[in-house]
Amino acid sequence: MKSINVQYFALLREEAGIEKEQISVDCKTYGELYQHLQSKHKFTLPMDMIQVAVNDEFSLLNLEIMDGARIVFIPPVAGG
Amino acid sequence: MFNLTSNSILRDDMIETLKNDKAGALVVFEGWVRDHNQGKKVSSLEYQVYEALALKEGTKILHEAKHKFNLHKIICTHRFGHLLLGDSAVWVGATATHRDDAFKATRFVIDQIKHRLPIWKKEHYVDEKPQWVFCRDHHTHVHFHEDDYYQKQAKVTSQELLKKSNVLVVGAGGLGCPVLTALSSAGVGHIDVVDFDTISISNIHRQPLYSPEVVGEKKVTVAKNKLAALNPFIHVHGHDARIGSENVERMIQGKDLILDCTDNLETKFLLHDACFKLRIPLISASIYQFEGQMRTFVPSQGSGCLRCTHATTPDDSKLGNCNDFGVLGSVVAVMGSIQANEAILFLTEKKNNTQTETFYFNLKTLSQMKIKNLKKTDCPTCEGNVEIEADDLEIDTSMLHQMDAHLVDVREMSEDCLRAFTNASKPVVVYCHRGMRSKRMVKEMRTQGFAHFYSLKGGACSL
Numbered sequence: 001m002k003s004i005n006v007q008y009f010a011l012l013r014e015e016a017g018i019e020k021e022q023i024s025v026d027c028k029t030y031g032e033l034y035q036h037l038q039s040k041h042k043f044t045l046p047m048d049m050i051q052v053a054v055n056d057e058f059s060l061l062n063l064e065i066m067d068g069a070r071i072v073f074i075p076p077v078a079g080g
Numbered sequence: 081m082f083n084l085t086s087n088s089i090l091r092d093d094m095i096e097t098l099k100n101d102k103a104g105a106l107v108v109f110e111g112w113v114r115d116h117n118q119g120k121k122v123s124s125l126e127y128q129v130y131e132a133l134a135l136k137e138g139t140k141i142l143h144e145a146k147h148k149f150n151l152h153k154i155i156c157t158h159r160f161g162h163l164l165l166g167d168s169a170v171w172v173g174a175t176a177t178h179r180d181d182a183f184k185a186t187r188f189v190i191d192q193i194k195h196r197l198p199i200w201k202k203e204h205y206v207d208e209k210p211q212w213v214f215c216r217d218h219h220t221h222v223h224f225h226e227d228d229y230y231q232k233q234a235k236v237t238s239q240e241l242l243k244k245s246n247v248l249v250v251g252a253g254g255l256g257c258p259v260l261t262a263l264s265s266a267g268v269g270h271i272d273v274v275d276f277d278t279i280s281i282s283n284i285h286r287q288p289l290y291s292p293e294v295v296g297e298k299k300v301t302v303a304k305n306k307l308a309a310l311n312p313f314i315h316v317h318g319h320d321a322r323i324g325s326e327n328v329e330r331m332i333q334g335k336d337l338i339l340d341c342t343d344n345l346e347t348k349f350l351l352h353d354a355c356f357k358l359r360i361p362l363i364s365a366s367i368y369q370f371e372g373q374m375r376t377f378v379p380s381q382g383s384g385c386l387r388c389t390h391a392t393t394p395d396d397s398k399l400g401n402c403n404d405f406g407v408l409g410s411v412v413a414v415m416g417s418i419q420a421n422e423a424i425l426f427l428t429e430k431k432n433n434t435q436t437e438t439f440y441f442n443l444k445t446l447s448q449m450k451i452k453n454l455k456k457t458d459c460p461t462c463e464g465n466v467e468i469e470a471d472d473l474e475i476d477t478s479m480l481h482q483m484d485a486h487l488v489d490v491r492e493m494s495e496d497c498l499r500a501f502t503n504a505s506k507p508v509v510v511y512c513h514r515g516m517r518s519k520r521m522v523k524e525m526r527t528q529g530f531a532h533f534y535s536l537k538g539g540a541c542s543l
Binding site: 072077 | 128133137214
């Protein structure tokens with residue numbers, strides 16, 4: 001089990017109904033974690049539209065989850 | 081200097097920090113909150129930002145711009161929080177000695193911000209519930225629906241079949257440009273394009289994916305970006321390579337259809353042989369002045385192949401190419417469009433017009449001719465018994481850098497100039513403009529027993 005902090009923005013924040021949560025999971029990769037959270041929070045955005053940031057750096061969904069990481073799933077952006 | 085702020089952007093202060101007597105140009109881009117989007121009346125906007133990452137990424141974008149363009153300074157501020165109509169949401173300013181760099185850098189930064197910055201926008205409307213604005217496609221962030229893109233072709237083709245299709249276009253030149261444009265905009269889901277050439281000023285009159293400002297860049301890179309912008313709903317991949325015996329099978333493997341848009345017989349025959357070996361359909365087109373010919377090869381259909389009529393590959397030197405006989409943009413545009421149309425028919429209906437007959441078009445007389453293809457009985461190529469012969473005549477630039485060799489430019493030299501090197505103690509690497517003529521010259525030297533001659537793959541274009 002890994003203990004992680006997940007933070008939500010934009011649509012994900014609204015769908016989850018929370019800004020952040022600290023959870024323990026036994027998922028292997030960030031992709032698996034997104035799928036887990038997707039079914040938990042009924043996220044509507046498919047995984048191929050999501051990027052992941054770990055400790056404020058862009059990362060990859062197929063990488064292994066770091067214990068204690070601060071994780072943000074990033075919906076498509078619309079700056080500007 | 082990249083900033084995020086929840087307060088109004090102070091234009092005068094921004095400009096003050098950019099002042100510099102060496103700068104001859106200041107270009108400013110300002111993004112405003114407007115009152116409508118996609119038919120809805122917008123009343124205000126709410127920006128949410130992932131601050132730590134946005135600051136890092138924004139700073140990175142500005143560094144990239146400084147690196148890419150010749151700037152004195154570039155700065156940017158992005159708002160977050162609740163913004164009202166007319167508010168400035170983002171401000172980018174670049175100073176440079178000359179205006180061109182400042183214009184380009186400003187454009188680059190705002191485009192990158194749109195793609196990369198973790199900032200999200202919620203639109204509040206006059207008559208409807210507020211909504212997070214997501215780009216439907218993370219490659220381009222366009223706010224359009226895929227169905228609308230193809231709306232006008234829905235009655236004439238199967239979008240689903242096109243989207244599933246996976247094709248390789250060989251050559252991004254005269255034929256390649258119209259073929260790639262038509263296939264991309266029709267919605268062929270996966271398009272790979274392979275070409276080794278760089279863009280020259282003499283390409284542009286017939287290759288409308290390119291323009292004078294990209295002279296010197298790789299065709300595949302520019303073409304890929306153009307096509308991805310043209311249709312955000314497909315996947316385009318570029319391969320900077322020249323098709324040869326060592327890579328042809330790997331390149332065509334797993335594709336539904338190959339489009340031969342090359343300009344020389346050696347590559348055309350190589351592609352053809354490999355397609356028959358791996359049983360992959362191929363549409364091949366060629367141009368000569370106002371004339372063009374086109375043929376579809378479907379190995380499983382038994383309507384003959386080029387080897388039924390040509391046991392050995394005809395020599396390119398006897399034919400010449402576009403450089404020798406001249407070519408018009410209008411002619412390649414017509415031929416490329418017909419080739420793409422044949423491809424679309426094949427991908428959606430498994431049937432097109434050029435499988436059993438070769439089509440000949442003459443645009444000078446606006447006439448056409450169909451000739452039934454010949455099928456030789458017991459043709460081994462038709463059956464897939466094909467040997468792709470390894471070719472050791474060429475070396476590439478990376479190999480060149482590792483060897484001690486004479487390098488001979490034969491562009492302005494006669495055919496027999498290599499005689500002077502028959503007794504050389506080191507290998508002799510020969511190159512011409514694109515490595516076609518030099519390869520023929522090397523082949524000739526090899527047949528005379530001189531094994532130390534090599535041709536540089538891609539020619540001067542690859543140096």
